[in-house]
Amino acid sequence: MSEAGADREKLDQTPNQAADQAADQSSGGDLQSLASSITAMASPFRNYLNDLHEKYRSVDEGTVADYIPELAEANPGWFGICVVTTDGQLFDVGDCDQLFTIQSMSKALTYGMALEDHGREYVNSKVSNEPTGEAFNSIVLDEETNRPYNPMVNAGAIATTDLIKGKDGTARLKRMLSMFERYTGRSHDICMPVFLSEKSSGFRNRAIAYLMLNFGMVSDRIDETLDLYFQQCSILVNAKDIAMISATLANGGVNPATQVRALDEHYVQDVISVMLSCGMYDASGDWAYRVGIPAKSGVGGGILATVPGKLGIGTFSPPLDVKGNSVRGIKVCEDLSKDFGLHLFNVASPEHNLQDWLSGNTDIDHW
Amino acid sequence: MPKVISIHSYRGGTGKSNFTANIAATIALQGKRVGVVDTDVPSPGIHNLFCLEPEQTTHTLNSYLWGEISIEEAAYDVSRNIGLSDDAGGRLYLVPSSVKADSIARILRDGYDVRLMNDGFRKLVKSLQLDYLFIDTHPGLSKETFLSIAISHVLILILRPDKQDYQGTAVTMDVAKQLKVRKLLLAINKVYGQLNPDALKQKVEETYGEKVAGVFPLSEEVVQLASEGVFCVRYPEHPISQTFRQVAAQIDQG
Structure with missing residues (x-):
């Protein structure tokens, strides 16, 4: 009999048996995890982010921060957008592996740690929660209580950093770094040139610290606390880290990828609400009204934006507007808020349904 | 709305590239704007x-994946080569992979960001205003195949009537389901004379619970x-060419 003939003999059982054997061997976990990462790569939501990246890549407004030389070296063309959902799906486009210093975005996290270390009442007695309407580095304290206005401006951030517990500078830094690691899921380095530059030229921050010492709002370990403050601002992150931090806050303080708790659930509301009222420097009021996503920016070019219960956004693009917020980052947050109805108080049906775009289940014409 | 169709088989030698070329040409000859991307980077061939x-x-696709060019620059208008005149509505573009040993080695050694494939496909569809994009894949399962399956509106799996292909097709279908493929069609190729095509079609459809779009001798x-x-450009009236037209019609259904 010919080979073909032999095959024909077998045909009655072959397709069934062969298919069954293969099905028996298919297991769940690994296939599912690879499939989900591939689905994220091809999801309509990622394509949406890609289009946003394309749309705003050519924007050439804003200037790169140059108050220390290390920041001025940033390439104004760098542009990354990352979104992490509260169930751990990650979408990134553009320069999302490029490291930069976290700068003021660290203030939100340090505030959370200070709350864990001392409780709300004590922390509130040292730092108020009022927007200033002044520039981030202004030297103003509340006239009646002598407290800095809020933990998102330099004065308030130095006061919260002062509250971080630890027997010495090294112990406090290590606690802080391990906190960042719980948020992002990976360990972080400090950019030494940026830290040393900030330290050697931070006269204004030093002045703020001594003013607060004068009013008894900070302890007398000024140099140690300022070092810690400059170190926290010099932590190296990328846009994915920022999105993961945002998503951790959005997920009630638990990192959605590692399931590690980064922040006591009682203080998640404190951190997010201060971001909403004070996070975007003196553009915060307008931001809360128009965009409605609690956010914190940094002069390194990052914006961390948290949509509670849904997702975290991390953007990176160094050119800043006059208020110190990343120009492209603002535009990205504005579009996301509008198109997916992410404004905290939005009740109208958005143009795009977030779940549909994330899952890609429906036939969305993203081609 | 543009349609993306991946042509895949678990094993090599099933006739993927031939199938892709014929189905793409059939649709282009019907007046549509069609693109074909050869993602079989390790062993390209459809350009022939x-x-x-x-x-x-x-x-080539390689130069795009290395960030040297935009993907449109690697798209060659091959309409004339399938007998389409310049004023015909239909167009056929091919994005070839490099056949230079050096280029293949480089891509195998360094790899590439698979997401660029996705972004490139979209860019191509938009800038060439394609009605259909066909993705000719490398056999077997890899990140690239996963991606092309995930982004496709239609996945066509080609199999021959033998045990290895039956088993491999079942594996691929598991993957396709996990990737939430929207529409799946099977095509049986290289069916030797002694087999009854209708009986084979029925049997395969029963086994996999998916439609067989065409049986090719x-x-x-x-x-x-x-x-x-x-x-099917050379012999448009041949029964095989008619089967390709049937497959083309099924791509559009539902």
Whole structure:
């Protein structure tokens, strides 16, 4: 009999048996995890982010921060957008592996740690929660209580950093770094040139610290606390880290990828609400009204934006507007808020349904 | 709305590239704007069918994946090579992979960001205003195949009537389900003379619970044309060409 003939003999059982054997061997976990990462790569939501990246890549407004030389070296063309959902799906486009210093975005996290270390009442007695309407580095304290206005401006951030517990500078830094690691899921380095530059030229921050010492709002370990403050601002992150931090806050303080708790659930509301009222420097009021996503920016070019219960956004693009917020980052947050109805108080049906775009289940014409 | 169709098989030698070339040409000849991307980076070949010589192709998918060019620059208009006149509505574009050993080695050694494939496909569809994009894949399962399956509106799996293909197709279908493929069609190729095509079709459909879009004979005529030229352009009235038109119609259904 010919080979073909032999095959024909077998045909009655072959397709069934062969298919069954293969099905028996298919297991769940690994296939599912690879499939989900591939689905994220091809999801309509990622394509949406890609289009946003394309749309705003050519924007050439804003200037790169140059108050220390290390920041001025940033390439104004760098542009990354990352979104992490509260169930751990990650979408990134553009320069999302490029490291930069976290700068003021660290203030939100340090505030959370200070709350864990001392409780709300004590922390509130040292730092108020009022927007200033002044520039981030202004030297103003509340006239009646002598407290800095809020933990998102330099004065308030130095006061919260002062509250971080630890027997010495090294112990406090290590606690802080391990906190960042719980948020992002990976360990972080400090950019030494940026830290040393900030330290050697931070006269204004030093002045703020001594003013607060004068009013008894900070302890007398000024140099140690300022070092810690400059170190926290010099932590190296990328846009994915920022999105993961945002998503951790959005997920009630638990990192959605590692399931590690980064922040006591009682203080998640404190951190997010201060971001909403004070996070975007003196553009915060307008931001809360128009965009409605609690956010914190940094002069390194990052914006961390948290949509509670849904997702975290991390953007990176160094050119800043006059208020110190990343120009492209603002535009990205504005579009996301509008198109997916992410404004905290939005009740109208958005143009795009977030779940549909994330899952890609429906036939969305993203081609 | 543009349609993206991946042509895949678990094993090599099933006739993927031939199938892709024929189905793409069939649709282009019906007046549609069609693109074909050869993502079989380790062993490219479909350019031969469209008579595109490697010397002419200075820009390839490889150069796009390395960030040297935009993907449109690697798209060659091969409409004339399938007998489409310039004023015909239909167009056929091919994005070839490089056949240079050096380029293949580089991509195998360094890899590439698979997401660029996705972004490139979208860009291509938009800038060339394509109605259909066909993705000719490397056999077996890899990140690239996963991606092309995930982004496709239609996945066509080609199998031959033998045990290895049956088993491999079942595995691929598991993957496709996990990737939430929207529409799946099977095509049986190289069916030798003694088999009854209708019975085979029924049997395969029962086994996999998916539709068989076409059954193609093991054809000497196709083999003769080998990898030079597209069969259904040369012999439009041949039964095989008619089967391709049936498959084309099923791509559009539902």
